[in-house]
Amino acid sequence: MNASGALLEVDGLRVELPVEDRMATVLHDVSLSIGVGEAVGLVGESGSGKSMTARAVARLLPPGARVAGEIRYEGADVGSLRGSGLRDFRGEVAMIFQDPRAHINPVRSIGDFMTEALRTNRGVARSEARSRAVRALADVGIEDGERRLDQYPHELSGGLLQRVMIAAALLTEPRLVLADEPTTALDVTTQAEVMAILDDLRRERGLALLFITHDLDLAGAVCDRTCVMYAGRIVESQRSADLHERPRHPYTAALSAARPAIEGAVHRLAAIRGRPVSAFEAPEGCAFAPRCGFAQDRCRARTPELRRVDGGAVRCVRADELAGTLAREAEHV
Amino acid sequence: MSELTARAPEPTGEPLLEAIGLRKDYGSVLAVDDVDLAVAPGGSLAIVGESGSGKTTIARMLVGLTRPTAGTIRACGRDRSIPARSAAERRRRGAEVQIVFQDPYSSLDPRHSAQKALDEVLRLHGRGADAAARRARIAELGELVGLDERMLRALPRDLSGGQRQRIAIARALAADPRLIILDEAVAALDVSIQAQVLNLLADIREHTGVSYILISHDLAVVRQITEEAIVMHRGRVVERGRTETILDSPQDPYTRMLRASVPRPGWRPTRRAVAAVGAEPEPPGGTP
Numbered sequence: 001m002n003a004s005g006a007l008l009e010v011d012g013l014r015v016e017l018p019v020e021d022r023m024a025t026v027l028h029d030v031s032l033s034i035g036v037g038e039a040v041g042l043v044g045e046s047g048s049g050k051s052m053t054a055r056a057v058a059r060l061l062p063p064g065a066r067v068a069g070e071i072r073y074e075g076a077d078v079g080s081l082r083g084s085g086l087r088d089f090r091g092e093v094a095m096i097f098q099d100p101r102a103h104i105n106p107v108r109s110i111g112d113f114m115t116e117a118l119r120t121n122r123g124v125a126r127s128e129a130r131s132r133a134v135r136a137l138a139d140v141g142i143e144d145g146e147r148r149l150d151q152y153p154h155e156l157s158g159g160l161l162q163r164v165m166i167a168a169a170l171l172t173e174p175r176l177v178l179a180d181e182p183t184t185a186l187d188v189t190t191q192a193e194v195m196a197i198l199d200d201l202r203r204e205r206g207l208a209l210l211f212i213t214h215d216l217d218l219a220g221a222v223c224d225r226t227c228v229m230y231a232g233r234i235v236e237s238q239r240s241a242d243l244h245e246r247p248r249h250p251y252t253a254a255l256s257a258a259r260p261a262i263e264g265a266v267h268r269l270a271a272i273r274g275r276p277v278s279a280f281e282a283p284e285g286c287a288f289a290p291r292c293g294f295a296q297d298r299c300r301a302r303t304p305e306l307r308r309v310d311g312g313a314v315r316c317v318r319a320d321e322l323a324g325t326l327a328r329e330a331e332h333v
Numbered sequence: 334m335s336e337l338t339a340r341a342p343e344p345t346g347e348p349l350l351e352a353i354g355l356r357k358d359y360g361s362v363l364a365v366d367d368v369d370l371a372v373a374p375g376g377s378l379a380i381v382g383e384s385g386s387g388k389t390t391i392a393r394m395l396v397g398l399t400r401p402t403a404g405t406i407r408a409c410g411r412d413r414s415i416p417a418r419s420a421a422e423r424r425r426r427g428a429e430v431q432i433v434f435q436d437p438y439s440s441l442d443p444r445h446s447a448q449k450a451l452d453e454v455l456r457l458h459g460r461g462a463d464a465a466a467r468r469a470r471i472a473e474l475g476e477l478v479g480l481d482e483r484m485l486r487a488l489p490r491d492l493s494g495g496q497r498q499r500i501a502i503a504r505a506l507a508a509d510p511r512l513i514i515l516d517e518a519v520a521a522l523d524v525s526i527q528a529q530v531l532n533l534l535a536d537i538r539e540h541t542g543v544s545y546i547l548i549s550h551d552l553a554v555v556r557q558i559t560e561e562a563i564v565m566h567r568g569r570v571v572e573r574g575r576t577e578t579i580l581d582s583p584q585d586p587y588t589r590m591l592r593a594s595v596p597r598p599g600w601r602p603t604r605r606a607v608a609a610v611g612a613e614p615e616p617p618g619g620t621p
Contacts, residue, residue, distance in 0.1 A: 045523040046494070141604065158384070187383035188550060192594040195602035214524060218596040244598050258528035260557035262580060262595055268535070269557065271528035275493050291525075 006033035007208050008057065008093075008176055012069035015049075015056055023066060024280035026052050027232045030069070031306070034176065037206040041219030041240060043255075044229035047278035050212045053229070054178045057210070058095045059086070073176075087121060094169035098181035100161040104153050111149030114168045122172075136167040140197050159190035166197060176208045184213070195222055216255060220244055225312075228252045231287035232279025238312035246327045248314040251288045253326040286316070294318055294325075347410065349374045349544050350395065350430070350512055355404035357390050364390045366568040368404075372512060372561075377538065377545040379555040379576060381591070382565035388548045391565075392516045395546070396432045397423075409511055428458050431505035435517035437497030441489045447475070447500040448485045454507040474503045477540075478533060495526035499533070506537065512544045519554060531557055552595055556580055564588045 015027040027049045034040050044050045055061050057071055059078060071078040073089060081089050097103045104113055114136070115129035124132070134145035140163040142148055153161060162182060169177060179198065183191035199222050202209055213219050219226045220240040227237040228249065236249035247253040257270040274291045283290060285300035292299070298317055306315045316322070348371035357365040365387040372378045382388040393399035395406060397413060405414045409429045417423040434440040442450065451471045454460075461467035475485050478499040489497055498518065505513050515534070519527045535558060537543060549555050555562060555576060562579050564572040564587065572585040583589045596602075 045525060188552075189383060189590060189594045192596075192602045193604055195596075196604045199602055200604075215596060217598060217600070220598060221596050221600045221602065255524055258525050260528070260531065260553040262553040262556055262592075262597065264577070265557045268532055269528040271532055272525035273529075275495055275526055276523055 005035060007036050007038075007074060008034040008210070009072045010053070010057065010069070011072070013053070013056060013071065014068040015052055015061065016066040017062060018064040019280070024278075025232065026279050027056065028279055028303075029306070030229075030232075030234055032227055032234065032237065034208050034210060036175070037202065037208055038225070039202060039209040039211060039223040041223035041226035042210060042212045042229060043214065043216050043219050043226055045214060045255075045276040047231065047276055047281075048229040049232040049279060050229050051180050052232075054095065054180050054210060054212055058093060058178055059089075060095070091117075091121070091172040092174050093176045093178065094172065094174040095178045096162075096165055096169055096180065096182045098184050100158065100165045101153060103165070104161070106153050108152075109149065110151050110153070110156070110164055113153075114149065114164070114171060117168075118171055132171060133167070136170050137164070139170065139201065140164075140167045141193070142167070159186050159194065162186060162190075162194055163197065166194070166201075170201065174207070176210070178210045178212075180212045181214070182211075183218070191218075198222065216244070216252075216259070228255070231277050231282040233287065233315060234306060234313070235288065235315045236312065242311060245330055246323070247330055248309060248312065248319050248323065248326070249288075249316050250292050250294050250318075250322065250326065253329055254291075254293070256330060294322055348372055348407075349376070350406070350408040350546075352391075352395065352406045353404060355391065355394060355406070356402045357387070357394065357399065358402045363568055365394070365401075368563075368565075368568075368570055370563055370570075372544050372546060374511070375538070375542045375544055376561065377547065377559040379547045379549060379559035379562035380565060381549060381552065381555055381562055383550055383591075385567065386565040387568040388565050389516060392432065392514050392546070392548050395514060396430055397426060424458060428508045429510055430512045430514065431508055431510040432514040432516060433498070433501045433505050433518040435520050437494060437501050437521075438489070440501055441497060443489055446486050446488055447480060447503065450500065450504055451485075451507050454504055458508045460507065460509060470507075474507055477506065477537065478503045479529070493526075495522055495530060498522060498530055502530075502533070502537075506541075506543075510543065512546065514546045514548065516548045517550070518547075520549070520551065527554075534558055552580060552592065564591070 010030055010032050013027055013030040016023040016025050030053055032040065042050045042053060056067060067079060073093065078089065111130060111133065114133040118124040118129040119126060130149060133149060137145035137148060142163055183194050186194060201207055211219060211223055220243060223240050225237060226240045226243050227234045228251065230251050236252050238248065243252060247256065254272045258272055260269060272291050277287060285302055286304050289295040289299040304315045304317045306313050351371040353369050355365055355368040368391060370378065380388045380391060390399060394401045397416060400416060401414060405412065413426055417426055448471055451474055452467055455467045455470055461470045480499050484492060484496055519530050522530060538545065547555060547559050559576045562576040563570045564579065566587045572579055572588045579588060580592065583592050
């Protein structure tokens with residue numbers, strides 16, 4: 001364990017990817033930390049860099065990616081892990097994806113898929129691996145595990161298959177789970193079930209969770225802290241409970257206001273003009289400025305720093321003066 | 334906007350579209366079971382449900398992509414329960430009821446600009462006497478959905494998801510329909526873009542008097558743009574009524590569970606929410 005007590009620390013992460021003939025920056029100066037057993041949400045729209053952040057942590061970036069900054073797991077530099085060190089890291093840090101069907105071999109049985117890592121990396125015997133897999137399936141609410149192990153992915157619904165993916169991720173007894181929109185492709189009642197499973201596992205096993213989603217309310221419900229990303233940068237991080245009531249960044253407030261409410265229709269939704277941009281399309285200065293109702297000349301002049309504020313951090317030069325306004329707007333949402 | 338603004342909602346009475354006893358079997362699977370629904374002229378009806386509820390099968394039957402096993406469908410005063418026999422009849426039906434799908438990536442021809450796609454619809458339905466009239470109409474449609482000249486000339490691959498969905502909406506409007514079926518039409522959009530498109534849909538209805546049937550699993554979106562709703566579960570209607578009444582005081586256990594599953598401030602996910610209705614295995618191959 002390192003001095004700060006964090007399980008995962010990301011410090012000044014910058015990622016460039018080859019796009020056509022040049023390198024395009026997709027992440028700028030991303031810093032976050034996750035403590036043992038802590039759940040941190042990463043919320044943003046298309047191109048915000050939320051998935052890329054998780055992929056960088058998991059060392060699953062596309063070929064040709066250039067990475068700067070530091071990612072430390074239990075104090076060790078993740079970028080320099082090789083061989084058995086990297087294998088151990090992959091056992092401790094599991095990833096769950098949005099579309100389970102895209103990440104499972106369709107011609108191999110659920111049993112083969114679930115037990116492969118245990119048998120090849122850990123030398124666990126086949127029968128032992130199967131009984132562990134059945135227990136893991138029971139942990140995620142699948143009671144007839146023996147039967148499921150002999151089935152193939154196409155025989156399972158999306159919700160069941162996502163539960164299988166979570167069970168498989170748990171088999172190596174990870175301490176950190178990176179969940180990239182794990183419920184976005186699921187029905188809302190199935191989403192509630194899968195989220196409850198993740199939440200229970202976290203409490204029972206002290207799992208840490210990096211939860212990536214486009215849904216502020218969903219992140220708020222299961223995460224201790226939430227980071228909001230825009231155009232490859234974290235623009236705000238706070239305790240999830242405070243994020244909803246006292247957003248610090250105009251983008252966070254705008255995102256809350258734009259979403260229709262189940263409690264009642266409004267005459268017009270507070271749409272955000274323009275569209276979300278990726279880091280490499282972003283203009284000089286604050287990337288959100290062209291869409292922001294509060295932007296001034298100084299916002300466009302240079303990129304704001306991520307400043308520590310009471311209980312969190314915000315990347316907006318007007319954050320202090322706007323605090324009251326944004327909180328009042330949030331009350332009406 | 335001449336063609337679009339001229340039409341005022343008709344006097345109440347006959348529904349614009351009405352389906353009675355709608356049923357669809359796929360072999361031994363009953364996808365849609367005895368469903369009645371109606372949309373008033375200028376009205377907006379939500380069909381709410383999850384995967385496997387039958388909501389998309391209903392949409393396909395209403396536009397004539399799937400033939401019902403039983404039941405009748407009447408739109409604009411004419412029966413459309415059986416497939417159109419002639420090209421002219423198909424066109425006439427197409428001019429009355431249009432559909433916008435969820436995925437603007439797969440529902441647009443990648444080789445056609447918005448301009449070309451709209452021109453094709455206008456010609457097919459005989460809207461616009463000559464090329465100049467059609468060009469003027471395309472510009473009008475572009476303005477209505479917020480697409481500028483450059484975007485109208487671009488190919489789909491050079492446009493964002495929100496822009497593509499605007500093209501799909503403009504294309505549906507080009508036929509000057511009485512009813513547009515929105516099949517999860519805003520589900521794939523980013524939150525900030527979704528709000529723009531929902532406002533746009535409300536504006537279009539106000540300006541043109543067009544009716545909507547919104548197929549959706551998203552209760553907040555349903556609340557924002559519909560007045561009436563039916564809730565589907567396993568092919569059957571389990572609840573129907575005013576959208577706000579259904580969402581504020583759901584009566585059916587399934588509707589209550591659906592309502593309770595929506596994340597909101599202070600919400601905690603529970604496993605019980607699902608178990609309450611029955612822990613029967615899910616059907617295979619379901620994708621929401």
